[in-house]
Amino acid sequence: MVNADFSRRAVGAGMLFLVMALVVSFNLDQRLARQRGQIVDVEMFVAEQGGFAPASVRVRAGEPVHFRLHGGDVAHAVAFGPGVGVESGVIAPGERRTVTLTFAQPGVYTYYCNLWCSKEHWRMRGVIEVVDDAGQIPPAAPDPVIAALAAEGVDLDAAHGADHAQPAPQEALSPLVDAAALATLAVPEPLRSPEWRRTHALADAIAALAVANPGRAASEVAPAAAALWLENGADGATAAIGDLYAKNCAACHGARGAGDGPAANDAATTPAAFTVATLAERRSDVLYAKIRRGGMGTGMPNFGTLFTPEESWSLVDYLWVLALDEGMSSER
Ligand code: HEC
Ligand SMILES: [Cu+2]
Incomplete structure (x- = not known):
């Protein structure tokens, strides 16, 4: 009687431990994935040839984003705004460069070329939608x-x-x-x-x-x-x-x-x-x-x-x- 009770308890404790271990490892996995971050591959062409591909990306706030930028035609340089303060520097045609940044706040951001690359250069812009944990973007207040x-x-x-x-x-x-x-x-x-x-x-x-x-x-x-x-x-x-x-x-x-x-x-x-x-x-x-x-x-x-x-x-x-x-x- 005492023994059976004990072993039942031991099994119960063991299962609880297993469940907890699974929860911990799941959380750890998620945390590691978050730390590794998100990868965004971007091809760059002058605006007349379509500009950035993709021209719009969606990422999560609070996780690193690795923008892997690849020059398709002429030299470009990619800046992020507003208030991000990160720039890639000049990227030669054929060159690949990774820019890693973390958006602390959800919202809509822009990646744009800031090296004059063609007549329509200033149209070379892309949209970054940064969502919160619920997948939402807070509505932007009018200026x-x-x-x-x-x-x-x-x-x-x-x-x-x-x-x-x-x-x-x-x-x-x-x-x-x-x-x-x-x-x-x-x-x-x-x-x-x-x-x-x-x-x-x-x-x-x-x-x-x-x-x-x-x-x-x-x-x-x-x-x-x-x-x-x-x-x-x-x-x-x-x-x-x-x-x-x-x-x-x-x-x-x-x-x-x-x-x-x-x-x-x-x-x-x-x-x-x-x-x-x-x-x-x-x-x-x-x-x-x-x-x-x-x-x-x-x-x-x-x-x-x-x-x-x-x-x-x-x-x-x-x-x-x-x-x-x-x-x-x-x-x-
Ligand atoms: C693609 C060319 C181009 C670029 C790049 C450009 N502008 Fe302009 N900007 C113009 C033109 C054209 C006008 C005249 C528009 C008009 O008649 O009001 C103008 C007008 C302005 C005006 C209004 C002037 C006035 O007296 O009403 C301001 C201010 C201005 N630009 C500031 C800037 C600033 C600051 C930047 C950079 C962040 C910039 N512009 C980039 C072409 C440009
Ligand atoms: Cu450009």
Whole structure:
């Protein structure tokens, strides 16, 4: 009686152990599979030949993804965004390179070529759907800045005109930047706030500074406002943003923002030159929106799926560095 009871218990304990061992090994298997990650093979061709194959992939968040990139025709370089901060570097035709990254957050990401490889280069983009454990992607919130512009009735497509090509009132702002003059002027508090700067244009800052300093010459006020504008836009003056511009914008807009990049003539419309004359009347949020959404019916691509909002604001600041930086503007 005692013995039978004991052996029954022993069998029970043994089975429990087995079940637990199976559960543990199953979990271990899953964990190992997760650690090994997912493999995504991508063939690369210029956009005219189909771009990336596949052009859309689905992976799981929190697990490494090994992108095995293979150059099919010409040299390409693959970047991941927004906010991923990973690049493959240049991949020669026929070369194979693996880029491993882990998406911490589910959402929709982009892989894109950032080496100018053909006329339609900027169309060389792929979509990465990163799902959570339940296989879901959280819905993306609309960009609040672009939504606010729409609510305000700002027509992004009407905000550009024939003014691109004619750098006229630039002389009026000469010398372009004068920090010494700024130090002698009264600066109304809102002009220093990032929110004000984002919803206004340099022309607004010049006007507000003139009102706050009656009796001071316009030739003093404008360069002072420009100095303030540049000072408050220091985010655009980093090497990382310069690099972002060089790889994604310079081919059309020119290395120095003069609208004279090697691909400028291929765009459906002439790319804007980023001079004081073209930018002064532009609100920062309109420039931001144009970068993220692109120009409807023009050659301006959309970059909202490539860059973070912060990167986009910094690019707006960088356009001002191009337009206002004394060294550069004296070259034009
Ligand atoms: C394929 C060529 C091309 C590339 C690449 C490109 N742009 Fe443009 N961009 C254009 C064209 C063409 C326009 C003019 C569209 C129009 O008439 O509004 C434009 C307009 C703009 C405008 C609006 C200017 C204004 O005064 O309204 C901004 C801002 C801008 N681009 C920023 C950028 C930035 C920043 C990048 C890189 C992240 C970039 N662009 C990349 C072609 C390009
Ligand atoms: Cu390319």
